[in-house]
Each structure stands twice: as structure tokens, then as C-alpha cells.
Amino acid sequence: MLAAMAAGCTDPKGELAIPAADATVFQTTVYPILLRDCGFTTCHGTSDRFFSVFGPGRTRLDPETAPYDPATPYELAISYTRARSMILGPAGPTSSLLLRKPIPLASGGAGHKGNDPWGRSVYASIDDARYVALYRWATASRTP
Numbered sequence: 001m002l003a004a005m006a007a008g009c010t011d012p013k014g015e016l017a018i019p020a021a022d023a024t025v026f027q028t029t030v031y032p033i034l035l036r037d038c039g040f041t042t043c044h045g046t047s048d049r050f051f052s053v054f055g056p057g058r059t060r061l062d063p064e065t066a067p068y069d070p071a072t073p074y075e076l077a078i079s080y081t082r083a084r085s086m087i088l089g090p091a092g093p094t095s096s097l098l099l100r101k102p103i104p105l106a107s108g109g110a111g112h113k114g115n116d117p118w119g120r121s122v123y124a125s126i127d128d129a130r131y132v133a134l135y136r137w138a139t140a141s142r143t144p
Contacts, residue, residue, distance in 0.1 A: 021087060021137055026080045030137045031055070031071070033130045034083060037102070037122055043114055051086050051098075053079045087138040099138055103131060 031053075039045040039053035046052060046059055054061050055071040065072060071079075089095030100110035102122035115121055123131040126144040135144045 021084050022140070023080055025137050026083065027076055029133050030083065031076065031079055033133055034079065035071075037130065038114070051082050053083075055079065093138040096138065099135055099144075102134075 034044075034053045035055050035058060038051075039055065039058040041059055043049075044051050044053050047061075052059075054075040056068050060067065060072075061075050061078065062072065083098060086098035087093045087096045089097070089099075093099060097110060100108060101112040102114070103109040103126055104121045104124070105111060107126050109121060112121065126132070126135070132144060135141065
């Protein structure tokens with residue numbers, strides 16, 4: 001499966017080409033959304049998960065950091081790098097797990113263990129403002 005995903009995301013030399021999503025937009029817009037919606041210790045707020053989000057009010061990378069201190073540069077860098085790697089998809093960012101996991105199957109979602117106890121997705125639709133912000137960052141596009 002990884003080979004199939006990588007096949008659509010390679011440069012001429014055959015190396016994996018990770019999209020260069022805007023780091024400033026990530027820090028100001030996307031990171032707060034991911035921290036709020038995904039950064040729980042039972043979800044993506046743990047070092048046990050590849051896609052991890054660390055920061056204030058969630059898991060801190062340095063246990064010496066106070067729980068509600070601002071995100072450290074290292075926490076932002078790790079969260080950005082991991083999120084950026086999740087926008088790889090076999091048909092580009094729109095087919096990526098970052099954009100497909102948090103939406104309902106009927107909207108093109110990929111299924112997600114992060115659904116609530118009633119089976120609702122993280123975002124009820126692709127029109128949710130938080131999803132739109134993720135989409136715009138991942139695709140450098142205006143709308144889903």
C-alpha cells in the first residue's frame with residue numbers, strides 16, 4: 001500500500017516528494033485546529049502514533065514544559081512535519097489520510113477510529129470551517 005501511495009508522489013529520481021505546505025499557515029491556522037480536534041492522549045497526542053500533535057493543554061514533548069506554556073519550536077516542528085507527511089496520497093493531497101480520515105464515508109472519508117461513540121466523524125461535512133482550513137492548507141486551494 002505504501003508503494004502505491006508513493007508511486008503518485010515521486011520526483012524524477014524516484015525519491016518521495018513530500019508536499020511543501022506553508023509552515024506559517026500551519027502554525028497560525030492548522031496547528032490550533034489539529035491540537036483542538038486531534039491532540040488528545042487517546043488519539044494523536046502521543047508519541048506512540050506516527051501522526052502526533054503536541055502542545056499546550058495536551059502531551060508535551062519535554063516533560064519539564066508547563067502544561068499550558070506556549071508550544072515550543074520543537075513541538076511545532078514535529079507537529080508540522082508529521083502533518084505534512086500525512087498529506088501524501090495516491091492521487092495527491094485530496095486523497096490523503098489527513099483529509100479523508102476526519103470526514104464521513106459518504107463525503108469521501110476513509111473511516112476513522114476517532115469517530116465519537118455515536119459514529120459521528122470529527123467533521124460532520126466537508127463544509128465545516130475547520131475542515132476547509134485543513135483542506136486549503138493541504139492543497140493550497142480555496143475550497144474542497
